[in-house]
Amino acid sequence: MPKLVLIDGSSYLYRAFHALPPLSNAQGEPTGALFGVVNMLRATLKAAPDYLAFVADAPGPNFRNELYAAYKANRPSMPEELRAQVEPMLAIVEALGVPILRIPGVEADDVIGTLAEQAHAQGIEVEISTGDKDFAQLVRPGITLVNTMTNTVTDTARVIEKFGVSPERVVDLLALTGDSIDNVPGVPKCGPKTAAKWLAEYGSLDGVIAHADEIGGKIGESLRAVLPQLPLSRELVTIKTDVPLELPVTALVRRAPDVDALRELYTRYAFKAALKELEAGDTGAAAASAPAATAADELPATAAAPPGRYELVLTWEQFDAWLDKLRVAPLIAFDTETTSLDAMRAELVGLSFAVEAGAACYIPVAHEHPGAPAQLPREAVLAALKPVLEDPARPKLGQHAKYDINVLAGYGITVRGLVHDSMLESYVLDPTATRHDMDSLAKKYLGLSTVKYEDVAGKGARQIGFAQVALEDACRYAAEDADVTWRLHHALWPRLERELGLRKVYEAIEIPLVPVLAGMERRGVLIDVSSLKRQSQELGRRMLELERQAHAAAGCVFNLDSPKQLQAVLFDQLGLAPRLKTPTGQPSTNEEALAALADQHALPRIVLDYRALAKLRSTYTDKLPAMVNPRTGRVHTSYHQAAVATGRLSSSDPNLQNIPVRTEEGRRIRQAFIAPPGWRVLAADYSQIELRIMAHLSGDEGLLEAFHAGGDIHRATAAEVFGVEPAQVSAEQRRAAKAINFGLMYGMSAFGLARQLGIERPEAAQYMARYFARYPGVHAFMEATRERAHRDGYVETLFGRRLYLENLKSRNQALRAGAERAAVNAPMQGTAADIIKRAMIAVAAWLEDRDDAHMLMQVHDELVFEVRADAVETVRAAIVERMCGAAQLAVPLLVEVGVGANWDEAH
DNA sequence: CAAACCGACGACGTC
DNA sequence: GACGTCGTCGGTTTGA
Numbered sequence: 001m002p003k004l005v006l007i008d009g010s011s012y013l014y015r016a017f018h019a020l021p022p023l024s025n026a027q028g029e030p031t032g033a034l035f036g037v038v039n040m041l042r043a044t045l046k047a048a049p050d051y052l053a054f055v056a057d058a059p060g061p062n063f064r065n066e067l068y069a070a071y072k073a074n075r076p077s078m079p080e081e082l083r084a085q086v087e088p089m090l091a092i093v094e095a096l097g098v099p100i101l102r103i104p105g106v107e108a109d110d111v112i113g114t115l116a117e118q119a120h121a122q123g124i125e126v127e128i129s130t131g132d133k134d135f136a137q138l139v140r141p142g143i144t145l146v147n148t149m150t151n152t153v154t155d156t157a158r159v160i161e162k163f164g165v166s167p168e169r170v171v172d173l174l175a176l177t178g179d180s181i182d183n184v185p186g187v188p189k190c191g192p193k194t195a196a197k198w199l200a201e202y203g204s205l206d207g208v209i210a211h212a213d214e215i216g217g218k219i220g221e222s223l224r225a226v227l228p229q230l231p232l233s234r235e236l237v238t239i240k241t242d243v244p245l246e247l248p249v250t251a252l253v254r255r256a257p258d259v260d261a262l263r264e265l266y267t268r269y270a271f272k273a274a275l276k277e278l279e280a281g282d283t284g285a286a287a288a289s290a291p292a293a294t295a296a297d298e299l300p301a302t303a304a305a306p307p308g309r310y311e312l313v314l315t316w317e318q319f320d321a322w323l324d325k326l327r328v329a330p331l332i333a334f335d336t337e338t339t340s341l342d343a344m345r346a347e348l349v350g351l352s353f354a355v356e357a358g359a360a361c362y363i364p365v366a367h368e369h370p371g372a373p374a375q376l377p378r379e380a381v382l383a384a385l386k387p388v389l390e391d392p393a394r395p396k397l398g399q400h401a402k403y404d405i406n407v408l409a410g411y412g413i414t415v416r417g418l419v420h421d422s423m424l425e426s427y428v429l430d431p432t433a434t435r436h437d438m439d440s441l442a443k444k445y446l447g448l449s450t451v452k453y454e455d456v457a458g459k460g461a462r463q464i465g466f467a468q469v470a471l472e473d474a475c476r477y478a479a480e481d482a483d484v485t486w487r488l489h490h491a492l493w494p495r496l497e498r499e500l501g502l503r504k505v506y507e508a509i510e511i512p513l514v515p516v517l518a519g520m521e522r523r524g525v526l527i528d529v530s531s532l533k534r535q536s537q538e539l540g541r542r543m544l545e546l547e548r549q550a551h552a553a554a555g556c557v558f559n560l561d562s563p564k565q566l567q568a569v570l571f572d573q574l575g576l577a578p579r580l581k582t583p584t585g586q587p588s589t590n591e592e593a594l595a596a597l598a599d600q601h602a603l604p605r606i607v608l609d610y611r612a613l614a615k616l617r618s619t620y621t622d623k624l625p626a627m628v629n630p631r632t633g634r635v636h637t638s639y640h641q642a643a644v645a646t647g648r649l650s651s652s653d654p655n656l657q658n659i660p661v662r663t664e665e666g667r668r669i670r671q672a673f674i675a676p677p678g679w680r681v682l683a684a685d686y687s688q689i690e691l692r693i694m695a696h697l698s699g700d701e702g703l704l705e706a707f708h709a710g711g712d713i714h715r716a717t718a719a720e721v722f723g724v725e726p727a728q729v730s731a732e733q734r735r736a737a738k739a740i741n742f743g744l745m746y747g748m749s750a751f752g753l754a755r756q757l758g759i760e761r762p763e764a765a766q767y768m769a770r771y772f773a774r775y776p777g778v779h780a781f782m783e784a785t786r787e788r789a790h791r792d793g794y795v796e797t798l799f800g801r802r803l804y805l806e807n808l809k810s811r812n813q814a815l816r817a818g819a820e821r822a823a824v825n826a827p828m829q830g831t832a833a834d835i836i837k838r839a840m841i842a843v844a845a846w847l848e849d850r851d852d853a854h855m856l857m858q859v860h861d862e863l864v865f866e867v868r869a870d871a872v873e874t875v876r877a878a879i880v881e882r883m884c885g886a887a888q889l890a891v892p893l894l895v896e897v898g899v900g901a902n903w904d905e906a907h
Numbered sequence: 908c909a910a911a912c913c914g915a916c917g918a919c920g921t922c
Numbered sequence: 923g924a925c926g927t928c929g930t931c932g933g934t935t936t937g938a
Binding site for chain 1: 923924925926927928929930931933934935
């Protein structure tokens with residue numbers, strides 16, 4: 001049966017653009033999308049279809065825009081780097097001899113739809129090469145979709161599986177769900193599941209419309225509200241199959257390629273593999289059995305390698321061969337597989353290694369599913385690997401290696417010589433990227449789709465532990481992890497290496513910090529469990545009483561924990577006037593809103609009191625005791641090194657960085673963070689570090705002088721701003737000055753300041769104006785930072801960490817203003833983060849061979865230690881010296897140290 | 908068909 | 923401004 005392949009050009013261009021790293025050629029022209037499309041084409045041509053066409057959108061509006069003015073109005077215009085690749089792409093397609101179709105007035109989709117219909121009618125098998133799910137409506141026996149990027153084929157069965165409806169009903173489903181990207185309106189709150197359910201019940205969209213009044217609930221109302229526009233939505237999503245075309249399908253045959261033109265284009269864009277193929281006389285017209293090229297084919301030389309020479313190591317012979325490789329390898333990628341995501345509770349199930357792209361092994365040591373073959377024993381394997389893992393002269397590489405280091409530490413192995421971590425490479429390259437996990441990075445930088453944990457272990461309640469995963473599956477997954485880590489490093493490192501500032505941040509701060517954080521996590525902190533349990537009971541009693549009062553004040557019983565019920569009681573039942581709205585337009589019941597209502601009714605105050613206690617109990621006094629590790633008797637937090645865009649750490653399970661401090665009840669929780677008998681808690685925090693950094697970065701004389709003089713900085717600021725002697729500053733003036741200083745650090749606006757101080761906005765603006773008049777250097781610095789951000793798209797910390805800013809060019813005023821505030825704030829917060837990280841590294845080095853003090857926690861500008869009572873003075877001096885010496889600024893770094901029986905007392 | 912799970916939301920703790 | 927965590931709520935998925 002003859003075959004027609006229809007290539008959806010725009011779909012591939014967009015998908016390749018987003019899936020591949022932003023590659024460029026020697027001239028700096030962007031080539032990433034081009035590269036993806038070329039590889040796809042080469043793969044397609046190798047199959048030598050009888051007929052084929054490359055279909056792209058023609059410039060100008062099409063009939064859908066006439067039908068509906070807002071069509072695709074939400075779609076961002078094509079990024080410049082992508083636009084620049086359109087013409088070269090068409091040139092290459094042309095040179096390959098592939099027929100190109102661009103028909104004005106309709107979309108590429110409609111051309112494809114029409115050709116598919118015509119070919120199908122002539123008994124030609126049709127394959128639509130696309131990544132766009134909307135084409136599912138065309139599928140039937142003889143018409144299938146192929147996505148060469150994910151290597152998936154969609155036939156009728158797959159459509160039903162994926163959408164829950166047959167292909168003929170796909171347009172009905174799309175009309176119901178709508179498409180926010182193309183701005184096709186649908187039924188609000190109606191997703192694919194609901195739409196499929198309705199269609200199953202009423203047969204079709206017309207059936208659903210006819211029975212709209214039978215559908216209950218909120219969603220029924222939504223449906224009825226949009227009923228009139230549903231037929232239009234269906235028309236918008238329906239791909240046309242009757243576009244007038246001049247050429248018959250049978251005219252769509254490939255011409256002879258223009259080899260000279262191809263050579264020039266491939267050379268210009270540095271497509272080496274394609275060029276090689278061309279010179280070998282293989283222009284893609286060869287046998288259909290040739291293997292398809294993958295997108296990873298030609299990425300940075302070292303990242304490219306055929307997938308999957310993964311060895312499952314079950315014998316000592318195999319193990320010894322790998323051990324020999326590890327001993328001579330210039331770089332070892334390693335990864336561990338365990339029974340738990342919590343490194344402190346995890347048991348080692350296997351290890352994987354890679355020493356070159358594509359060649360990796362998995363050494364299972366504790367799989368125990370039925371029928372699992374004998375494996376090398378864990379203890380013996382670890383004993384053999386220990387010298388390599390602990391040797392600082394053997395360079396190692398991981399992805400989120402802190403986890404693996406902690407797991408191995410549980411078996412008495414101290415990993416040394418960690419020189420690279422692909423997660424941190426990604427983080428330093430772009431800390432604003434939301435994800436730095438391996439799967440995302442593999443997709444982004446390698447164009448690879450990795451085996452997911454869920455693929456081998458299942459998901460949800462039926463998920464099994466890794467020890468129960470069959471060895472072949474485990475090997476596929478685990479060895480790939482090491483392999484991908486290796487490839488990622490080789491894709492990322494060249495980018496990092498040439499940016500000197502970033503490279504220094506990475507090598508001198510982030511990488512050395514890994515073992516320090518690992519040590520703090522493993523050490524954990526001692527908690528007074530019985531005290532917290534008593535507090536829970538006490539809080540519970542008081543909450544019960546407040547709950548009783550609240551119900552009495554409301555005149556009815558309701559759930560105090562439910563903002564929704566509270567809102568109904570306050571604004572519907574009691575008739576109070578709502579003051580603020582939540583982002584979704586509901587009347588807000590947040591602290592500010594309730595405080596404003598407190599003089600009108602007793603209930604708001606009671607709720608506020610209740611909430612303060614409920615937060616403490618649910619988040620802290622109940623949870624912390626449950627997080628004590630039974631083996632160590634201590635609480636082990638996790639620090640996230642690649643989570644915050646400014647370079648700060650975050651912490652979770654538990655989050656130690658938001659333990660209460662402001663209220664008396666809150667401080668009682670800090671009192672439960674204790675030291676063992678004979679030990680003390682020592683807390684050292686940087687005083688006003690961000691303002692000091694502002695003074696340094698801006699060079700503002702007034703601010704520098706204030707810090708050199710010492711004393712109360714807020715009082716000094718108030719004296720300047722209000723033009724009085726420091727001694728004459730009123731409490732109110734100091735409060736205002738403090739709010740301005742605070743606002744400066746968090747990039748607050750006049751609006752935010754007014755809200756903070758409870759004053760009118762013009763007055764707040766006036767305060768800020770006076771502040772800037774007194775500290776002109778600060779103002780100039782902020783202006784200059786904003787300008788740089790606009791010019792470069794990023795700002796930098798003192799140590800060269802680069803922080804990219806989204807939204808700076810946004811047409812949305814609020815978003816843009818937010819980005820500008822972030823631009824000013826980021827260098828301060830980021831520099832502070834750099835400084836404390838440097839301090840941690842220095843302190844940890846000093847503590848390394850001591851057994852009388854341990855670093856336990858980091859809370860942004862504070863470090864917490866436990867110190868043996870007899871060593872307190874020595875340790876205090878050493879810590880202060882290293883913290884103060886972590887940076888040389890134009891103002892001194894001041895560190896305040898407290899010592900006590902618990903964390904609260906240490907302040 | 909109820910229980911378990913999931914994601915969005917509103918709220919709030921810290922720096 | 924950032925972050926992580928809590929409980930609720932409406933929805934979907936799962937499994938007895």
